[in-house]
Amino acid sequence: MMSDKLIIRKLTEEDVEPLSAIESASFSMPWSAEDFAALLTRDYCVYYVAEVDGEVAGCCGMTNICNEGNIDNVVVAEKFRGQGIATALLERLLEEGDSLGVTAYTLEVRVSNASAIHVYEKLGFVSEGIRPNFYEKPTEDANIMWKR
């Protein structure tokens, strides 16, 4: 079920604080407001924000290096999960990446993160390997996924 009030748009300075709050509630090693602000100064970083009824609901984005898109953040606030928002964000990101000439996308995800892995597989990502003990707090292997 997708909200009809869902807007997907580029990251702006006003999103930095609400996104860092969503991060803190979602990750054991969250990005700070400064981390999000830094993205705005890097033209090779492409970030999208989801807004529902004017409220920041989540974001996703990538670093584009030599036409390889490294998806380094995907997060949706808990109360907005399960409504197709991460899927919509990633679809928009991949569309933009394709138009910029990105030829392959990659990401890491905790092996236990079934809902995220489900979203990535639905969008065509395939697991190409495991990086042992990649994550901290708690220590966990990373599933390395690619969409080529």
Ligand SMILES: CC(C)(COP(=O)(O)OP(=O)(O)OC[C@H]1O[C@@H](n2cnc3c(N)ncnc32)[C@H](O)[C@@H]1OP(=O)(O)O)[C@@H](O)C(=O)NCCC(=O)NCCS
């Ligand atoms: C992972 C995350 C971004 C997904 O956001 P979302 O907006 O809820 O995602 P969507 O609603 O687009 O899709 C969720 C899908 O996972 C499925 N799902 C939910 N729980 C699941 C589970 N335990 N196992 C498998 N699939 C599951 C849903 O059915 C849905 O699939 P469908 O569209 O085919 O029905 C969100 O849960 C989140 O922010 N988690 C914390 C941060 C995080 O882990 N980020 C990813 C880091 S790599």
